[in-house]
Amino acid sequence: MVSQDLKFLISDDSIxxxxxxxxxxxxxxxxxxxxxxxxxxxxxxxxxxxxxxVFLDIVMPQIDGIEAVKQxxxxxxxxxxxxxxxVGTQGQIKAAIEAGAKDFxxxxxxxxxxxxxxxxxxxxx
Amino acid sequence: xxxxLFGNFLLRKGVVTPEQLVTAIQDSAESHVKLGTLCIHxxxxxxxxxxxxxxxxxxxxxxxxxxxxxxxxxxxxxxxDVMEHQGPRYLILAQELIEKGILTHDELEVLLxxxxxxxELYDLDMLDEQKDQLKKxxxxxxxxxxxxxxxxxVDYLQLLFNNLIRFIGDDFTPLNLIQFNHYNPMxxxxxxxxxxxxxxxxxxxSEEVAIEFASRYAGESFTQFDEYVSASLExxxxxxxxxxxxxxxNSTDMELKLEPPxxxxxEIYAPEGSTYLLPLSYTFxxxxxxxxxx
Numbered sequence: 270m271v272s273q274d275l276k277f278l279i280s281d282d283s284i285x286x287x288x289x290x291x292x293x294x295x296x297x298x299x300x301x302x303x304x305x306x307x308x309x310x311x312x313x314x315x316x317x318x319x320x321x322x323v324f325l326d327i328v329m330p331q332i333d334g335i336e337a338v339k340q341x342x343x344x345x346x347x348x349x350x351x352x353x354x355x356v357g358t359q360g361q362i363k364a365a366i367e368a369g370a371k372d373f374x375x376x377x378x379x380x381x382x383x384x385x386x387x388x389x390x391x392x393x394x
Numbered sequence: 395x396x397x398x399l400f401g402n403f404l405l406r407k408g409v410v411t412p413e414q415l416v417t418a419i420q421d422s423a424e425s426h427v428k429l430g431t432l433c434i435h436x437x438x439x440x441x442x443x444x445x446x447x448x449x450x451x452x453x454x455x456x457x458x459x460x461x462x463x464x465x466x467x468x469x470x471x472x473x474x475d476v477m478e479h480q481g482p483r484y485l486i487l488a489q490e491l492i493e494k495g496i497l498t499h500d501e502l503e504v505l506l507x508x509x510x511x512x513x514e515l516y517d518l519d520m521l522d523e524q525k526d527q528l529k530k531x532x533x534x535x536x537x538x539x540x541x542x543x544x545x546x547x548v549d550y551l552q553l554l555f556n557n558l559i560r561f562i563g564d565d566f567t568p569l570n571l572i573q574f575n576h577y578n579p580m581x582x583x584x585x586x587x588x589x590x591x592x593x594x595x596x597x598x599x600s601e602e603v604a605i606e607f608a609s610r611y612a613g614e615s616f617t618q619f620d621e622y623v624s625a626s627l628e629x630x631x632x633x634x635x636x637x638x639x640x641x642x643x644n645s646t647d648m649e650l651k652l653e654p655p656x657x658x659x660x661e662i663y664a665p666e667g668s669t670y671l672l673p674l675s676y677t678f679x680x681x682x683x684x685x686x687x688x
Contacts, residue, residue: 282628282654282655283625283632283655284621284622285612285626286625328632328653328654329654330654355632355633355636355637356640356652357636358639358640358643359644360643360649376636377633
């Protein structure tokens with residue numbers, strides 16, 4: 270995986286949260302993004318575009334983040350999905366990982382958390 | 395950190411009206427505490443002694459500290475000490491109320507003792523880490539409004555004050571809780587917490603206040619109301635509610651759920667249950683928090 274060419278799908282119902290995540294990735298040199306406002310749109314976009322890494326919120330309209338993980342994994346079992354949510358209960362983290370998410374970042378995040386998780390994914394950890 | 399409740403204490407005592415308090419909070423943003431107020435707070439001088447020095451200062455060109463030493467009220471070491479420690483931030487509010495003629499130094503002297511006795515805290519700013527003390531203050535606040543101390547809403551409000559301080563700033567004072575049936579919102583985001591405990595939550599403010607709120611929350615300088623400003627209200631509410639759910643999950647066996655936040659638009663807000671409006675008077679304007687107990 271050539272890291273600077275990565276294409277990201279950022280899914281969060283908050284335009285501000287999507288912008289903050291994009292700002293972190295842009296400052297690290299990435300520029301290829303697609304955005305989804307809910308879980309359903311995220312699944313549709315994943316099926317259409319060639320996505321390398323997905324950042325998913327949990328609390329979203331239409332389909333929540335956990336269900337979106339399941340549907341994306343059904344499309345592509347190798348999907349790289351990272352949850353970014355304020356609802357970091359043990360139950361939700363467990364549900365996300367069991368559904369196939371690779372990592373969970375509790376909001377509010379700092380940029381290093383995002384970049385460290387991304388680095389692990391690029392290195393295949 | 396716990397000084398926000400001093401303004402609410404003054405309201406409950408009936409020594410200020412909500413309008414006087416809001417104006418004083420907004421005007422106090424740029425103020426500094428005067429030496430006389432600090433001396434009353436630290437117990438080094440009485441209100442009468444402070445008043446006497448202010449009168450003397452009208453006849454001669456000398457600093458407060460110089461006269462206090464000459465008159466034997468303070469030693470040079472005490473003066474240095476009191477100048478180094480600016481005291482808790484609520485003194486700035488007290489100072490502003492004195493300058494507006496709403497409080498006298500005598501009244502402040504008595505009120506400070508009452509407030510410190512009620513909260514059992516003598517130096518509020520020194521105890522930032524002591525969450526138990528904050529809980530005590532919030533409990534006191536809820537009891538004044540008839541909310542049971544066992545209700546999870548006490549934890550909710552305690553965390554809310556923490557998160558407001560953490561993400562927006564500590565320059566606010568909660569006014570009294572108001573129970574209501576119908577609320578006419580301005581810019582309003584709502585979110586439901588569901589499960590074994592149900593709580594309706596909302597945050598509401600004017601466009602102008604939202605611009606400053608969003609700027610502080612997102613760490614950016616917004617100059618006009620737009621979708622990012624609007625989203626910051628939902629974001630803050632969602633973040634706070636998410637952290638609340640995590641806390642509840644960690645301290646009990648309860649797994650609560652969050653519904654996605656919703657922007658209310660111009661609809662009247664009239665959820666089922668007992669709804670309380672908690673106005674928080676920030677130096678940049680009023681932020682309204684609404685909680686509905688099901």
